[in-house]
Amino acid sequence: MDGFREMVDFCSLFDFKAVGPMFTWSGIRWGELVKVRLDRFLVSSEWLDCFPCSRAINLKSNQSDHLPILIEIRSSRSQKRRRKQRFHFEECWLYEEECRKMVELGWSSGTGTNPFSTICNKIANTRDVLLE
Structure with a gap:
């Protein structure tokens, strides 16, 4: 011992x-x-x-x-995973000029290393701009 x-x-x-x-x-x-x-x-x-x-x-x-x-074994406290809220495009936004500008802004800022990641980034950026 x-x-x-x-x-x-x-x-x-x-x-x-x-x-x-x-x-x-x-x-x-x-x-x-x-x-x-x-x-x-x-x-x-x-x-x-x-x-x-x-x-x-x-x-x-x-x-x-x-x-x-x-x-x-955990390196950090596990947090309850918050469920990501689904994004829904509202049809009434089509009639708003401001919405058109936001879509253009979000779509133009998306880049990526390949065509698939580029389109995914464009969609994500557009969603984020519209949510703001």
């Missing part, structure tokens, strides 16, 4: 605290129920810098006397 502790110190690792059940092992020893935290996830400060929003979760298990640890 001393060798393991020396390795942890030498590598500058620390215990990445987990959420969930506190004890990761349970068993009967000398007629008594014993619960301890044996299983851990060790990280370095460099690892934590790369994955600051990660978390360790002690899962429940019916199959073993050890609890599995799940590591959710």
Whole structure:
């Protein structure tokens, strides 16, 4: 055990605290129920810098006397993905001179590295100008 502790110190690792059940092992020893935290996830400060929003979760298990640890590796907080609102061209815009100017402005500013990306950029630019 001393060798393991020396390795942890030498590598500058620390215990990445987990959420969930506190004890990761349970068993009967000398007629008594014993619960301890044996299983851990060790990280370095460099690892934590790369994955600051990660978390360790002690899962429940019916199959073993050890609890599995799940590591959710995330470099940033996951945000709820906002559904992109669909763009709808309104027919009444056809009668507005200002709309015509906006379409021309958006369409003329679209460029790309190939014909497909050029047309996609023109459409996106036109949509953005009209939405403004």
